[in-house]
Amino acid sequence: MPSPLPTHLRQQFHQEYKDILAYWQRYAPDPVNGGFYGRVNYQNQPDPNAEKGIVLNARILWTFSAGLRHTHHDEYRPVADQAFQYIRQYFIDPQYGGVYWSVTAKGEPANATKQLYGQSFALYGLSEYVRATNDPTARTMAQELFRLMVKHAYDPERGGFQEGLARDWSPTDKLVLSKKDNQETKTMNTHLHILEAFTNLYRVWPDKSVDTQIRGMLDAFTNHIVDPKTYRMKLFLNDDWQVRRTAISYGHDIEASWLLPEAADVLKDKALQKKINTLGIKMARAAADGLDSDGGMNYEYDPVTGHRNRERSWWVMAEAMVGFYNAYQLTKEQQFLDKSLQSWEFTKKHLLDTKNGEWFMGVTPEHKVTGNDKISMWKCPYHNSRACLEMLERSEA
Template sequence: MSVQLKQLKTELATELENILSYWSKNAIDSQNDGFVGQIDHSENRIENAEKGAVLNARILWSFSSGYQVTKKEAHKKIAQRAFEYVSNHLYDTEFGGLFWSIHADKTPKDTKNQIYALAFAIYGLSEYYVISKDEKALEIAINLYKKIQKHSYDRVNRGYLEAFTRDWQPIEDLRLSDKDANEKKTMNTHLHIVEAYANLFKVWKDKTLQNDIIELLQTIEKHFINTETGHLRLFFDENWIEKPDVISYGHDIEAAWLLLQCAEISEDQTLITNYKKHAVQMAEVTKEGLDSDGGLWYEFDAEKNELVAEKHWWIQAEALIGFYNAYQLTGDENYLNIVFKNWDFIKNHILDAENGEWFWGIYRDYSLIEKDKAGFWKCPYHNSRACLELIHRIKN
């Protein structure tokens, strides 16, 4: 192993500890239970902010997965705290779904069933089961999987529908966030359903689940991966009619490695072979979004021929894994050099050396994007996962 790779692994192990330390010290909500719903860009805790399901599910995953490397009981305790919060307050025992958000006082705020959030709960719960062997965690994960299959799966056209009311009726606004198209089938949700199902399959070897993973990967390959360009298609209606949108470099490079990992977990050899090819092609075309400083741009609007000139934290995290994965598949050191350069960019511009954690990102002129340090969408998942994946992948 090269000196540079050894150094990278050492630095990422340190950074993993730093990320988990930040959340341990700053995000615990002693007053209202669980974790604070928001910490703004100036490190101010917004004590009564609403608490999102995605944030809590990702904290659950990050500390459950992180504990397996750090072996620190304090990390396991925070994973347990996250599990108790998700299972006691976000999991809807009446209708078997998951509240999108709750008030700081633990009462439901937005009760819609956003399938993306259910997927992250499955992802976190199955990871927590690895370290706890708590049957309740596995039981809730399986229940959520069955709810998705019952209500979200499109039996006519395949794929999964985005969102429902609390009692599983159709809902008008399907969007994950304001920037998304209001369409019934999205790449982002399918990516995270298959990620969640694959993680569940690692601890629950159910044949039906395995078949669902295989079908999902086939569906993604058929509709979401544009094999001509190598980029992802993002939005469709229920009949798979595309609504063209931006090129999302972050999702391209995340999907490149994550879908291959899911294919490997599915044990379907044809899919493994196909997704190895997709992983390299998607990494190759993502290079279009790399800046000379090693950072990866956010999005490109092809219709306007316009770059969305921002470099977000999560995109850099996924770039580390996606390009390292391409290096593993090809042996091409150009990909490895991208990883080194991207990590330097992260250290220089994204890491908050003073307070810990990662800034939301920077603009073209290197000024900070003044958005949350912790919040609905700012979670310890992308950056801790980048550290964890490379720690596992870089062999001693």
């Protein structure tokens, strides 16, 4: 059951949600080459020659589709439509299917490999567009993309998905998120977002094949990716699910702590829901170790080298808000609500750019701003707008 927040906090989330989308409406569209700029700096100055990535464009599609669905405000429809049409025209591979990883500023293929992370976000965005508009073309595209991912990248013997493939879906060593020469052929990050995409697809196409894949992905997390002793995720693995590189990613752990239960919820399987909810709570407890006394969450820790990355990243703080709130909803433990709201207070104080809009990429432990991109291949409106949206939807009485 949702847990109501005080009116003033709901108003804050509502206003921040509107402000984020307004920023992207104003500064993201590329009036010369179409679509959206591949990079905009902290001074809101675009780089008109920057490559355009599928992750950015698919997350814009998701964000404005979700905004249209949630608010029913037609002002969000043009950006959602623009994102859909740009992906359809420039990112979809007309010869082999699937989406390119990136295109040039003018829309020509730049990196044409079929990274499963990129396919996942395209599927996630398309599915949300269908939720918002019921567009039949987008529905067909989403179904076809799902079938291609399963056909070419699914591992029927060991479960899970390959990290990336060449343009024609043949093997490749050109992986974006991992190192093929270290046999990092399956990653937590890609699997988390494949699961996220399949979950959203199931909402608009509750087909048995999607149900089967969601269950298989949850099995992969419970049996291979989440450590049963620490409840932290293993980040880089090989085909046989053996760990190839060690690190603790606090942001991904807290993000997964609510994305896994979300996936179980759409299947309406009470036994599975109970199992995954229990796992999610344990993951949230483990991720809380990444919090510092100022309310910020550290980025990463390597227990082998002892190196701790203490940057407070915009996306980590956004996921902390939702993950700890989800744990509060499941347990009713005040500590989780406190951690969620502390994450928001930290974000308001240190990450919101009150002068030029949107969020900074991150701050140091001393709260000095880092980075210089408001928009980039990875700096997108998805984590922060989604956090506000989740907090609003979850707190509705």
